[in-house]
Amino acid sequence: MLALHNRDMIGFLHDPEPSEGADRLYADDLDELGYVMNVSKLWAHAPEVCDDLFALMRKAVGGRLSLRTRAILVVAATSAFGDSYCALAWGEKLTAQAGPGTAAAVVTGADIGLTEAEQALAAWARRVARNPGATTEADVSTLRAAGYSDADIFAMTVFIALRIAFATVNDALGVQPDAQLADRVPSDLRAAVTFGREPLSP
Structure with a gap:
């Protein structure tokens, strides 16, 4: 088993008990x-749930959405939702897909560097994250006009919803972004990520 002795807590919970599933998550990282x-x-408190959630995300996408598209959706949605970890x-x-200026612009909502179709994606992700009932x-229709099919729109909406579900668990249980992540972005x-939980100190 890969033991983690450097912290007694992760967010508001105690570190999970050792398990094969936890070892796998740690080894992958x-x-x-x-x-x-x-x-x-x-x-690692429920690695099989993590596996199932990400498998469902992959199934929802079904190869329809490129990495760039998924990144735009996640950054726009989680920034609107207020989740610093996934936004970073x-x-x-x-x-890596569009440059640091564009990534920062999607965080702030300026969307500089995105195509018109991608701007429609980002706007949709923010609406779903902030107030899906509105x-x-x-x-x-704006998404259709941008060239996305109804199947594409369904896939991206399910993907956004699942990413927000993942972020909700992380945020509610007090998990802070990794110091290593904050240092390397x-x-x-x-500077654009002014919301959510502060990254851990090195």
Whole structure:
């Protein structure tokens, strides 16, 4: 088992008990990042639920949405929702796809650097995150006019909702963004994330 002895708490909960599922989450992070993410420590309380949630996200997307599109949706939605962790993590992904200025602009809602179709995506993600009961048929028509099919619109809406569900658990249980994540994202992206929980100190 991969034991984590450096902290007794993750957010508002105690560190989870060792398990094979927790080891797998930690090992995946160590292989990819060189450290264990705080969200992985939290979801190690129920790694199978984490697996199922992300499998459902992949199934919802069904290959319809590119990484750039998913990054725009997540950054726009989680910024509107007030989740700093996913805004930083997916802002880093969007930086790789579109540059740091565009990533920061999606966080703030300026959307500089996005195409008109992508601006429609970002606007939809914010509406879903802020007040899904206030969306209108005209909002959906704007997405259709931007070239998205009804199946695309359904897929992106389910994806947004599931990402918000993930962020809700993290935020409610007090998980802070990783110090390593905050240190490595571009400074303009970090400066744009003025909401949510502060990253942990190094």
